[in-house]
Every structure is written in structure tokens, then in C-alpha cells.
Amino acid sequence: MQTAKQVEVEIFDIGHADIQNSTYRLELCRRWPHFVSMKWLPTMAARCGGASMSDIIWPEGFVPGFTDNYVSNEVIVAGLSSDDIWPLLAMPTAWPTYYDNASDVEIYDGKGPELAHGDSFFFRTFGFPVPARVVECVPPVAGQPARIAWHGWAGEEGAADRLDVHHAWLIEDLSHGRVRILTQETQNGAPAKEMAAARPNPMINGHQDWLNGLVNAAWGARQSARRSRS
Known part of the structure; x- marks a missing residue:
């Protein structure tokens, strides 16, 4: 039977440092069922x-859970930081x-080019013209995640085709030079119910494209900066 120290070393080897994450917990249960319930697990996660x-x-x-539609997309990328991601997200003209x-x-x-709390802006997405207002804006600061969120809407208030959304982003620097980008959106209204029932889900697929494009743009900006310095 492996010791706790041997398990800790193996976790590093397979890259499963985030053992408080539910996916990694399942992997721990499979590999080391005799250790998973031990009290040292949360402590070791921090270490x-x-x-x-x-x-x-x-x-x-x-x-x-209390809205007509909800989607969540997330990526974790090694080699980038919240400072790489933030300018591309907080400046909507870059989208x-x-x-x-x-x-x-x-x-x-x-206002602009970078959004700030209370700013109003407009864009088109998923076939909707979306006026929006920034309701949360926290640029990257060491030790805390960056956050940006807006309330967007389409259609006249009270109309049958009215759509209201809260689209939130969280950018968080993790251990070992990784960055986590989480985007979640909730929606209310008849159009939200239609999108929730659609298969494939257009919101999940669209937001994944947004995340992938954001990461690729960040890599491109970093490479351009390196070339300009050389």
C-alpha cells in the first residue's frame, strides 16, 4: 500500500494538483480509494x-437554476496569465x-476602449442586437481573480420576445503558471427557453468558440510582443 507521501508525488506526476476539483476527486477515488476519505486531503490540496x-x-x-437558460464554459491554460487575457476581454472592440x-x-x-463599471455598450451576437451595461468590473490584481460582467437585453421591456441576460467572466491565475477562464451566462425570456431546448446548444458552442478564440488571441499577442523585443 502506498504512503501518503507517495500518493502526493504521483499526483504531481499526473498533473492533478487541483484535487479539490470534482473531476480530480473521481480520479483519486479510482487510483487511491484508501486515501480519499482521509483528513489530510484538503491540506494536501493547498500544499x-x-x-x-x-x-x-x-x-x-x-x-x-432559477432562470430560463444557463450555460457554463471554462478552460485552464498553462503558460498564460490573467494579464494576458484581460485586455482582450475588457476591450470589446477586440472581440x-x-x-x-x-x-x-x-x-x-x-467611454473606452476598456470597459469600466457602469459603462454602456452595444454589440450583436447570436442574431440579437444587444445593448448592455457593465455591472461588475475588477481588473487583475495579485491574489484575487479578475471579474467582468454585464446585463444585456434584446427587445422591448414587457414584450413577448424580450430577452435579459447576465454574462459573467472570471479570470484566475492558478499555481504552476496556469490561468483559468470561466464564463457563465443566465438568461430569462421566451428566446432563452428556445435556446435552452435547442440541440446542439448554441450558447455552449458559441461561448466555447469565444474562449478558444480568446486564448488563441492571447498567445498571438504574447508572441508578437516577444518578436518586437527581439
Whole structure:
């Protein structure tokens, strides 16, 4: 039988430092069932750099499970940081350069190019013209995740085709030079119910394209910066 120290070393070897994550817990149960229930597991998670991850902060009326539609997409990437990701996300005029489902971006009242709390802007996505207002904006700071979220809508208030959404992003630097990008959206209204029933789910697929494009754009910006310095 392996010792706790041997298990800890093997976790590092397979890259499963985030053992508080449910997927990794399942892997631990499979490989080391005699250790999983031991009290040292949370302590070892912190030692391995696997502290629990942050969550989206939801406003009243948009809490997942109580809305007409909810989607969640996430990537964890080694070699990038929140500082690489933030400019490409907080400046909506950059979105169409790496995400085909965003167009006609405009920031109102002479604001921008980077969004700030309270800013109003407009863009088109999923066939909807979306006016939006930033309701959360926390740029990257050491020791805490970056956050940005907006309330967007389409259609007249009270109309049968009205759509209201809360789209939130969380960018979090993790151990071992990794960054986590989490995007979640809740929606209310008849269009939200239609999208929730659609197969394949257009929101999940679209937001995954957004994440993939965002990561690729960050790599491209980093490579361009390196070439300019050489």
C-alpha cells in the first residue's frame, strides 16, 4: 500500500494538483480509494497548489437554476496569465478580431476602449442586437481573480420576445503558471427557453468558440510582443 507521501508525488506526476476539483476527486477515488476519505486531503490540496477555485457572483434574478437558460464554459491554460487575457476581454472592440459571433461593437458616451463599471455598450451576437451595461468590473490584481460582467437585453421591456441576460467572466491565475477562464451566462425570456431546448446548444458552442478564440488571441499577442523585443 502506498504512503501518503507517495500518493502526493504521483499526483504531481499526473498533473492533478487541483484535487479539490470534482473531476480530480473521481480520479483519486479510482487510483487511491484508501486515501480519499482521509483528513489530510484538503491540506494536501493547498500544499499542491490546488486551493479551491473562485465562483461567479450572481445578482438577484439571475441565479442559475432559477432562470430560463444557463450555460457554463471554462478552460485552464498553462503558460498564460490573467494579464494576458484581460485586455482582450475588457476591450470589446477586440472581440470581433477573434470571435466571429460578435460584431458592430460600440461603447457609448465616449467611454473606452476598456470597459469600466457602469459603462454602456452595444454589440450583436447570436442574431440579437444587444445593448448592455457593465455591472461588475475588477481588473487583475495579485491574489484575487479578475471579474467582468454585464446585463444585456434584446427587445422591448414587457414584450413577448424580450430577452435579459447576465454574462459573467472570471479570470484566475492558478499555481504552476496556469490561468483559468470561466464564463457563465443566465438568461430569462421566451428566446432563452428556445435556446435552452435547442440541440446542439448554441450558447455552449458559441461561448466555447469565444474562449478558444480568446486564448488563441492571447498567445498571438504574447508572441508578437516577444518578436518586437527581439
